[in-house]
Amino acid sequence: MNTLxxxxxxxxxxxxILTAAMLYLLLAPxxxxxxxxxxxxxxxxxxxxxxxxxxxxxxxxxxFALFFGFTHCPDVCPTSMLEITNDLNALGDLTKAFRVxxxxxxPARDTAALLKEYTGSFDPRIVGLVPKDEQExxxxxxxxxxxxxxxxxxxxxxxxxxxxxxxxxxxxxxxGSLDSKETPEVRQSKLKRLIAKG
Amino acid sequence: xxxxxxxxxxxxxxxFALLFSLAVPxxxxxxxxxxxxxxxxxxxxxxxSRATPGGAKVAGGFMxxxxxxxxxxxLVGGTFDASGIVEIHEMKMDxxxxxxxxxxxxxxxxxGQSVELKPGxxxxxxxxxxxxxxxxxxxxxxxxxxxxxxxxxxxxIENRGAKSGSDDHGAxxxxxxxxS
Ligand SMILES: [Cu+2]
Numbered sequence: 200m201n202t203l204x205x206x207x208x209x210x211x212x213x214x215x216i217l218t219a220a221m222l223y224l225l226l227a228p229x230x231x232x233x234x235x236x237x238x239x240x241x242x243x244x245x246x247x248x249x250x251x252x253x254x255x256x257x258x259x260x261x262x263f264a265l266f267f268g269f270t271h272c273p274d275v276c277p278t279s280m281l282e283i284t285n286d287l288n289a290l291g292d293l294t295k296a297f298r299v300x301x302x303x304x305x306p307a308r309d310t311a312a313l314l315k316e317y318t319g320s321f322d323p324r325i326v327g328l329v330p331k332d333e334q335e336x337x338x339x340x341x342x343x344x345x346x347x348x349x350x351x352x353x354x355x356x357x358x359x360x361x362x363x364x365x366x367x368x369x370x371x372x373x374x375g376s377l378d379s380k381e382t383p384e385v386r387q388s389k390l391k392r393l394i395a396k397g
Numbered sequence: 398x399x400x401x402x403x404x405x406x407x408x409x410x411x412x413f414a415l416l417f418s419l420a421v422p423x424x425x426x427x428x429x430x431x432x433x434x435x436x437x438x439x440x441x442x443x444x445x446s447r448a449t450p451g452g453a454k455v456a457g458g459f460m461x462x463x464x465x466x467x468x469x470x471x472l473v474g475g476t477f478d479a480s481g482i483v484e485i486h487e488m489k490m491d492x493x494x495x496x497x498x499x500x501x502x503x504x505x506x507x508x509g510q511s512v513e514l515k516p517g518x519x520x521x522x523x524x525x526x527x528x529x530x531x532x533x534x535x536x537x538x539x540x541x542x543x544x545x546x547x548x549x550x551x552x553x554i555e556n557r558g559a560k561s562g563s564d565d566h567g568a569x570x571x572x573x574x575x576x577s
Binding site for chain 1 (some may be wrong): 398450455
């Protein structure tokens with residue numbers, strides 16, 4: 200009987216300790232994601248879906264957001280684009296000149312025309328970027344420390360990809376990121392701070 | 398593997414997942430309002446999908462499948478009127494990376510189990526969409542189970558941001574067996 204009691208005591212104490220530890224991890228103050236992190240992002244020059252070219256040099260002075268995705272994406276890409284559309288709209292005039300770049304990780308299927316139709320069905324401030332070949336895509340992903348990988352499915356393929364929305368400041372440096380798990384308030388306050396910082 | 402998330406945030410996320418899994422019972426009762434279908438011992442609640450963005454060639458189909466029988470069954474495929482191909486997939490986030498895989502041997506529904514197909518998780522993958530899906534419409538399809546066979550269902554198309562099937566079932570009465 201005593202052994203049983205002891206076992207029970209140990210079990211319950213471990214549960215208590217685990218719970219406390221997890222609560223601490225959940226509730227402890229987060230490091231500020233608004234501080235610049237070296238090494239994410241860098242210069243790029245990519246064809247935009249509207250036929251123009253987007254050169255990061257010409258973006259200097261204007262903060263922007265950037266996302267890696269593809270149109271054959273059932274959930275994460277449309278959800279992220281819908282959320283940032285809602286965030287941009289919620290911030291009103293502040294985001295008039297703000298741009299979100301959607302870099303396709305599937306340039307084989309995502310033609311400029313298709314990407315334009317896709318992003319256009321969300322918001323005109325979302326601009327599709329189409330790397331011209333595998334090398335250009337790989338360099339872009341490396342610079343943003345993003346991952347993408349082609350994965351076979353029975354009928355074709357899909358793409359694994361980093362699903363972060365990168366926030367880049369006016370100098371083209373990493374400012375922070377937006378996450379689907381965050382509330383609209385949190386995301387919008389980050390966007391606000393980014394635009395205010397310039 | 399490179400990832401954007403600092404270790405702390407990842408730890409936080411897994412802690413949250415753990416806590417969540419401790420706090421929420423494994424199977425929640427199915428809502429009583431859902432439109433449902435029966436195939437043998439299987440009960441399929443509220444198949445739904447989302448309106449698609451312009452040019453999109455894929456979409457996910459979602460529902461809850463409950464196995465009231467004594468034997469395990471598998472969802473192995475299906476059809477969808479608006480798409481050429483249907484596959485059974487699993488999606489998950491792994492360190493900030495979206496990963497999607499085809500379930501080569503289908504999705505097992507164990508006896509007494511309720512499996513939810515939902516955004517960010519298991520889904521029926523509609524591939525080669527022949528047209529866009531519009532909010533408010535219903536699209537016919539079939540689900541194919543290893544044992545229970547084929548069953549005709551209708552997917553309700555929700556808005557693009559829907560996280561779950563809508564509660565409004567006024568628009569589609571009259572199919573599926575009533576729930577006991
Ligand atoms: Cu899928």
